[in-house]
Amino acid sequence: MVSHTSLRGRGTEQLTVSSSSVALASIPTGAKRALIVPKTAGVYVNNDGNAATTSMWLLAADAVLDLSDANYELANLRFLRESSTDSTLQIMYWS
Numbered sequence: 001m002v003s004h005t006s007l008r009g010r011g012t013e014q015l016t017v018s019s020s021s022v023a024l025a026s027i028p029t030g031a032k033r034a035l036i037v038p039k040t041a042g043v044y045v046n047n048d049g050n051a052a053t054t055s056m057w058l059l060a061a062d063a064v065l066d067l068s069d070a071n072y073e074l075a076n077l078r079f080l081r082e083s084s085t086d087s088t089l090q091i092m093y094w095s
Contacts, residue, residue: 007033007095008095009092009093009094010028010029010030010093011026011031011092011093012090012091012092013025013089013093014088014089014091015079015088015089015091016087017043017079017081017086017087017088017089018081018086019081020080021053021079021080022079022080023075023077023079024074024077027074027093028093030095031074031093032070032071032072032074032095033068033069033070033072033093033095034065034067034068034072034074034093034094035064035066035067035068035091036064036077036090036091037062037063037064037089037091038059038060038062038063038079038089038090039061039062039087039088039089040061040085040087040088041061041081041082041083041085041086041087042058042059042061042081042082043058043059043080043087044057044058044059044079044080044081044082045058045059045065045077045078045079046077046078046079047073047076047077047078048076051078052078052079052080053080054082058082061087068094074093
């Protein structure tokens with residue numbers, strides 16, 4: 001598949017996800033796209049701005065959440081660790 005969209009890199013972030021629901025901490029100005037990979041442990045994801053809970057969608061460790069094909073409200077994403085092990089999200093941003 002060929003993309004006709006020019007993506008402009010906006011930066012990266014690493015975010016620790018623990019026992020409290022967290023949002024992306026450092027979304028660069030103009031970023032509307034991202035690739036997000038949880039390391040060490042999986043995370044639950046919510047996309048409506050409310051806290052993530054264990055009944056949400058589960059993103060396994062080392063899986064890729066690809067939000068690079070359209071404009072997203074990245075500030076609405078919330079994450080919660082899957083188990084008693086904290087996870088670190090590796091995030092790349094684009095506009």
